[in-house]
Amino acid sequence: xxxxxxxxxxxxxxxxVKNNQVSPAGSVGMGNYMVLTPSNTMLDKIPDFLNIPxxxxxxxxxxxxxxxxxxxxxxxxxxxxLINGKRSVYIPVTKSADASTMSVVNALKTKLPxxxxxxxxxxxxxxxxxxSIYVSQxxxxxxxxxxxxxxxxxxxxxxxxxxxxxxLIVILTIPVSILTAILLLQLTGQTINIMTLSGLSxxxxxxxxxxxxxxxxxxQHQEMGKTxxxxxxxxxxxxxxxxxxxTLSILAVFAPAFLMSGVPRGMFxxxxxxxxxxxxxxxxxSQTFVPVVANWWLKGHxxxxxxxxSLLPDLSPARDAQQESFEEAHPKEIKGFERVKLAYxxxxxxLLRHRVLVGTVYGVVCATVIGVCFYFIGQDMMPKITxxxxxxxxxxxxxxxxxxxxxxxxKEVIKLIGQIVGPKNVAISSAFVGMTP
Numbered sequence: 001x002x003x004x005x006x007x008x009x010x011x012x013x014x015x016x017v018k019n020n021q022v023s024p025a026g027s028v029g030m031g032n033y034m035v036l037t038p039s040n041t042m043l044d045k046i047p048d049f050l051n052i053p054x055x056x057x058x059x060x061x062x063x064x065x066x067x068x069x070x071x072x073x074x075x076x077x078x079x080x081x082l083i084n085g086k087r088s089v090y091i092p093v094t095k096s097a098d099a100s101t102m103s104v105v106n107a108l109k110t111k112l113p114x115x116x117x118x119x120x121x122x123x124x125x126x127x128x129x130x131x132s133i134y135v136s137q138x139x140x141x142x143x144x145x146x147x148x149x150x151x152x153x154x155x156x157x158x159x160x161x162x163x164x165x166x167x168l169i170v171i172l173t174i175p176v177s178i179l180t181a182i183l184l185l186q187l188t189g190q191t192i193n194i195m196t197l198s199g200l201s202x203x204x205x206x207x208x209x210x211x212x213x214x215x216x217x218x219x220q221h222q223e224m225g226k227t228x229x230x231x232x233x234x235x236x237x238x239x240x241x242x243x244x245x246x247t248l249s250i251l252a253v254f255a256p257a258f259l260m261s262g263v264p265r266g267m268f269x270x271x272x273x274x275x276x277x278x279x280x281x282x283x284x285x286s287q288t289f290v291p292v293v294a295n296w297w298l299k300g301h302x303x304x305x306x307x308x309x310s311l312l313p314d315l316s317p318a319r320d321a322q323q324e325s326f327e328e329a330h331p332k333e334i335k336g337f338e339r340v341k342l343a344y345x346x347x348x349x350x351l352l353r354h355r356v357l358v359g360t361v362y363g364v365v366c367a368t369v370i371g372v373c374f375y376f377i378g379q380d381m382m383p384k385i386t387x388x389x390x391x392x393x394x395x396x397x398x399x400x401x402x403x404x405x406x407x408x409x410x411k412e413v414i415k416l417i418g419q420i421v422g423p424k425n426v427a428i429s430s431a432f433v434g435m436t437p
Contacts, residue, residue, distance in 0.1 A: 001067040007054060012068070019043075019052045046072050077403065079434020083128060085414050090430065100191045105132040128428050138197040142178075145201050150174045153208040157215065165297040166215045172293070173211040173285050174204065180281035181274055190270050199274030206250065207278060210243050210286035218294055228298060236291045247283045251276050389427075407433045 002008070018041075025039035043049055050065035064070065081090035095104040109127065116125045153174075154167035161167075178200055182192070190196055217239050221231035254272035257265070351358050395413060397406045414429045 005055070005062050005067060007062070007067060012054060012064070015052055015054050015064070016049070020049075046070055077434075079403070079432060082407070082410060082414075082429070082431040082433060084429055085411050090432075098189065098191075101132050101135050101193060105130060129430060134194060135192065135197070138194055138201075139192070142197050142201050142204075146174055146178065146204050149204045149208065153212065157212060161216065161219055163219070163298070165299070166219070166294075169290055169293050169297065170208055170211045170215055173282060173289065174207050176285055176289065177207045177278050177281040178204075180285075181277035184277040184281075185270075185274060188273060190273060193270065195267055195270040196274040199271040200278060202271075203275045203278035203282075207282045210246070210282050211290050213239055213243065214286045214290045215294065218291075218298065222298075229295060232291050232294050232298075236287060240287055243283055243286060247279055250279050403434055 002012070020041060020043050022038050022040050022042060025037050027034050027036050029035075047070070049070040050063065052064045053061050054064060054067065055062040081088050083090060093104070093108060095101060112125065112127060119125055150171040154171045157170050158164055158167040181200060181203070185191075185196055214236060217235035218232050221235045221238075222228065224231070226234065254268075254275055257268040257272040260268060393413065395406075395410060397409060410431050410433055414431065417429070418426055
């Protein structure tokens with residue numbers, strides 16, 4: 001029919017576009033406002049498309065009904081989604097860069113009942129894939145690691161110092177440091193995500209170091225016979241500068257993240273900020289919170305026997321030698337951590353006699369281990385996740401294969417996975433058949 005009327009497909013498409021669109025026609029002044037007046041030629045009913053003119057002028061007018069039929073149908077599919085092996089309409093929801101994953105997920109779940117109410121009864125709307133689970137798991141992991149770290153640190157401090165109150169002071173620095181870091185992350189526009197939680201988890205093991213050093217040094221100064229207040233002041237001043245150097249050294253490791261660009265910058269900046277804020281908070285608490293609480297909680301105590309005097313930096317070399325000689329001559333009177341200290345000092349004395357050999361062997365061993373590990377560890381964009389509960393399979397069909405045949409092969413793979421791991425162990429299968437979108 002098109003040939004008989006000397007029409008081309010492009011002319012038909014052009015006529016459909018021109019007679020079925022909304023276009024601006026001008027504006028009208030109404031009072032204090034200027035209102036746009038569009039020209040609306042959108043057709044509401046399918047039969048109206050049959051009356052669209054294709055050719056006007058000399059001769060009879062040619063309409064769509066003269067060369068074609070109009071039906072409410074779909075285009076030839078070139079791809080579709082399979083949810084649990086069934087064709088579905090899959091709508092991915094992607095958050096913006098500055099949005100919180102948990103906020104988006106919660107808002108979406110709140111709107112689901114309203115969205116279901118707007119759909120026909122034969123259309124089912126379900127929330128199938130939730131990536132906020134990983135954030136929730138990371139939060140739980142952070143809480144578990146924080147609690148476990150606090151417990152183990154408290155036990156170690158109590159084991160070596162024998163003071164329950166000192167252990168509690170060290171433990172309290174962990175939640176305070178993490179809360180301070182979260183507050184600073186909020187002020188810098190960061191959110192709670194996998195990278196920030198990973199940074200906080202990484203910092204938990206470092207948070208207790210500075211408080212532990214200060215508490216242990218307070219006990220050492222108390223063993224010198226100082227009053228509690230004086231021991232706290234001298235101990236805090238003595239370790240403040242070394243702890244500052246440690247803090248700056250740790251921060252320097254993460255400083256190159258601010259020189260990155262692109263995807264690496266977006267990944268490592270949140271991690272670096274979370275670690276940096278936690279470490280800064282830990283140092284600040286070790287110089288403020290720990291001394292104040294120690295002055296409230298710790299009890300003053302004095303040494304009762306000579307062997308309880310630890311080897312302190314304040315002691316002269318002669319006093320050090322005298323103390324070592326006493327401990328070696330009275331091994332039965334040495335208890336607790338003093339035994340570990342004495343064994344360490346003996347080993348250290350032996351190694352220092354051959355410092356050149358020890359240093360050379362240490363350097364060679366470290367270089368060998370680093371070289372071997374670097375050679376065999378491999379390189380990748382992201383770390384391999386062995387405990388993940390999901391995996392991805394990409395099927396590449398022969399070129400030119402019909403989409404229906406590709407769908408059949410995809411369903412066979414889904415069925416095979418269910419047979420291998422068991423249908424009850426597969427929560428959801430999500431597949432896209434067609435050209436990669």
